[in-house]
Amino acid sequence: MELRILAAPREQQALLDLPWDMPLEQWPEWYLVALPRGISRHVVRFTRLGRNVYALKEIVKPFADREYQMLRDLARLDVPAVQAVGVVSGREAPDGSTLDSVLVTRHLQFSLPYRALFARMMRRDTVDRLIDALVVLIARLHLTGFYWGDCSLSNTLFRRDAGAFAAYLVDAETGELHNALSDGQRAHDLDTARTNIAGEMMDLLAAGQLDESVDPIAVSDQVVERYEALWIELTEWEAFDVNERWRIARRVDRLNELGFDVDELDIVTDIGGRTIRVQPKVVDPGHHSRRLLRLTGIDAQENQARRLLNDLDTYAAVTEQQGEDEEIVANAWVLDSYEPVLRAIPRDLRGKLEGPEIFHEVLEHRWYLSENLGHDVGLEEAARDYVDTVLRHKPDELAILGGTSAEADTTQPFRITWNDLQ
Amino acid sequence: MATVTFDKATRIYPGTDKPAVDALDLAIEDGEFLVLVGPSGCGKSTSLRMLAGLEEVDGGAIRIGDRDVTHMPPKDRDIAMVFQNYALYPHMSVADNMGFALKIAGTPKDEIRRRVADAAKLLDLSEYLDRKPKALSGGQRQRVAMGRAIVREPQVFLMDEPLSNLDAKLRVSTRTQIASLQRRLGITTVYVTHDQVEAMTMGDRVAVLNAGLLQQVDSPLGLYDKPANVFVAGFIGSPAMNIATFDIKDGRAVLGDADVAIPASISSKVAAEGSNTVVLGFRPEALLPASAEEQGGIPVLVDVVEELGSDAYVYGRPAGPAAEEQADRLRSDQVIARVEPRNAPQKGDKINFAIRPGSEHFFSVKTGERLEP
Incomplete structure (x- = not known):
């Protein structure tokens, strides 16, 4: 089979020099950058080419192609997510055995994995801000019809945002893009998020990296409550008397305050014209x-x-x-x-x-x-x-920081794959 | 544990006319491993997601046991989507890894302890409950993840192509492990795959879907031996069944030089439909080299011989003066026959095959439905 690198020309050049005939796990240290890894089921490594750091994930070709396409679609929809660079396929070891494809994404500059944020003891209000950022991300994804399937702190990167955080999606492997999501899909996504976040918090607590005053279960409840409140503000019909028309402007102001622009507003007047009902139709984050x-x-x-x-x-x-x-x-x-x-x-x-x-x-x-x-x-x-x-x-946060390439399974949550069953 | 019933369950995506799942009727027994299989877009995943509560149901109903769950939120359904999102947490003990989701759900402490102990026993993990995941082998870690699903004591396990991110070799060994684990747990399981071999090797029963319609549900052998229609006949089995449209003449099925005796009852059933053609199917292993004195047979020109040691397969095309017409009426591009290994013919040979009596499959040209002799 021939090696195939699907990527933008500029990045293709740089990618060519990597040892694709070797399983990622065996790449020599000098190719790698030690960054804290997410929670992937697969082998993930980071490498630096020129000024950029890239994440490489070894994965079967249909999945690599699918996630590449998904990340490109999300970029087109203006969703905060890591940027897909390319897929390297047709890899072959010197002995002729075939190797899985590699999905290449660009590491998000100045982004922080939650584990790095918790490396120093994490205070209650920092946890709250992380959760707020994640909730906004989930709602944004759901508005665009994206079902995440595996929402967690581990699958998210955070960037500092004037004392708060902005969240970015990292892993789209389990994601699906629909025209619109059903209530069931949203509920299930949120339930997964809630369980994962509680697990991650409990793990931090057990590791002594979380302030004792933080209750993982209360935090995970908070995720659901805040999401529901935000979702209602973003999508619900609101009814009021015709004399209270100022409430239309109030609704738009509230959405602006939350960081959303209202591009379309649906206004319905009841027969008799006593009641007005409004519903935001198209809301756009990033006001x-x-x-x-x-x-x-x-x-x-x-x-x-x-x-x-x-x-x-x-x-x-x-x-x-x-x-x-x-x-x-x-x-x-x-x-x-x-x-x-x-x-x-x-x-x-x-x-x-x-x-x-x-x-x-x-x-x-x-x-x-x-x-x-x-x-x-x-x-x-x-x-x-x-x-x-x-x-x-302050520590350098351009490309954070402090991860080790060895023994990830002693420091952060990890996935098990089915082949472990052997 | 419970039964699962799809009762004329229908899903129509907004903006489309044709249902993605069309009046699905399916009764899954308590403890059964049922596989939904079919080509891409057949409605198998949609059916599973309707059961999970991820897809809305536009018509009919879905029941788990006696509970109508048609419009219930996913988390109230007592189902577990298994093996998709499970992570292990390195600083937590095996017991906490298995039980923490119950804590979130507000389950009382001693109830959690009991359920974790029960699941650990079932999974041979009892002596490891106080350890950290790092101290476990790969297989034990996998069972801890299973334990997370089991402690919830779900009524039904749902699995949506759980092996699709593994390479082919691992898929084969892993599917056996999943099937045996499921049998040990005895929890009703609905499993979706596009791979008919996976379906046949894992399921107690297999439901074949195509274009949103349930084609047939039966045991793997039932599907193989008595496919209900041409679609199932062509979909189930590897290598695939040979299928072609034959003319009926004087009580025989004829297609160019191919000439096969058929039961009188088939001739009359075809005549009763007002037709004089029939779809004839025969599996590769139903073909035998015909003896010289036999009347008729199916002449095949050998293109490729595949020697597998225990088996050998001939891939050929119809031979004889009417070969072109025969090829047109064949559902695939080739005729496949299983032959004796170590004594296989050569490329370019012409062989006359006979069908082992009683192993022919007949289907109506008009409806595609199976015709029983």
Whole structure:
């Protein structure tokens, strides 16, 4: 059989140099990057090619092709998920035996597996934020008709998002894309999520990596409650008297606040016209990050964008430009505030956090500093102090971190495959 | 444990006219291992998901035991989708790995302890309950994962192509393990596969679906020996059954140079339908080299001989002056015959085969249904 690499041309070149005639498990260390692995049933390894880190998963060809296609579809639907790079098939060992295909995905920069977040003792409110991020991800997936089939913290990556987190889907192997999901599919997906999350939390507790005040079962209940509340807000009909028409605007505001744009709203007036019923038809996540991108060209997570937009509003007020055209003010803000802060970060510290996250932290730092000193320190001074007292001491999160390639089954949940039954 | 009943269960996807599953009637017995099999798009997975509560049911009903579960949420149905999502947690004991889902469900502590102990006994894991998964062998770990499903004491196990991510060799050895485990547990199981060999080797009974319609449900041997219609005849068996449309002339089935005696009852049944053709099927092992004095037979030109040691198969095509017409009326591109190994013919040989009497399968040309002599 001939080796076949299905990928974008640029990545194909780089991928060619890897030892495809060897089972992934036997790849020499120098090809590999030690990253904490997820919970895959299959052999997964990470490798660095050029500036990027790639995840490689060994898997039978139909599954590799299917997951590749699924991740491409999810990308088209704008779902936060890891990016599929290609499938390497037709692998053969020197002795002529065939090897399974390899699905290649690009490692998400600045992403954090939950195990890495828990490496230092995890506090209750951090757990809450992780759960919130995951719930938003599940609801987004369900809105697009995606049934995950194996939702868990292990199958998710987290990126910092202005003190909170944004969640990304990592493993789509069990996923299915439908036109719309049935209530049964959603309920089952949520039940799986709930069981997996409780298991993962109990495991962390047993390992002494979770604060004793966190109750895994309460956390898993919370997943269900928050999902249900969010789902209702996103999809339910709401009925009110014709005189309470302001409630339409209120509903849209609430969805914006949750980070969703409402592209279509279904409004029905009852016979007699006394009651109005409304239901969001098309909701689109990323309300703030889209607005920030449009105004400034800065690509940020939802909460980061909200934070940056707030700062932009403050800037407009302070510089008395509230009447000005929004885009002109935004441009001035980027030149006066955002870029000087990022320029103040020494090059060797830029791998610590993403740009928007650094800006968010500098804003926080400025606030604390000003409070302590009793007067407003400028952005410039805040940035300088932040670099020296905070950023320098943070771990590098560009490509995290601290995983070992040996003995994964002693540190993290693992899958068993049927062939183990032998 | 319980029976499972599909009662005219129907699923029509929004935006389509043709049901994905069309009035499925199927009664699965208590403790039975039932396999749903068929080509892609036949409705087998949809049927399983209707039972699981993942697909809506647009018509008919589904019952587990006496409970109507047609519109019940998945988690209230007492079913377990097995082997898909089970992880083991390294810092938890085997007992906790098996029982933690019960804790979430609010099961009392001593009840959890009892169920875990029972399941461990069943799975030969009793002495390992206090250990961590790391200290177990691969097979024991697999049984711990099974234990997670068993402690829930589900009425029904559901499995949707659980072996599809294994390579062919592992699939063969693993399917036997699953089947024997199921027999030991005695829990009613519905298993979906596209692979008819997997279906035949694992199921107590096998339900064959095509285009949303149940074709036949029977024991593996029942399907093999008495396929209810042409579809089942062609789908079940490997290598596949030879199937072709023959003319009926003077009490014999004739197709070019192929000429086979048929029972008088078949001739009259075909005549009663107002037809003079019949679909004749014969399995590769039903063909014997014809003796010289025998009348008729099926002449075959040998293309390939496959020697497997215990068996040998001839892959050929119809021979004789009317070969082209014969080939047109054949359902597959070739005629397959099992022959004596170590004495197999050569490529290019012409052999005249006879069908072992009584092993012919007849089907109506009009309905595709089986005709019994």
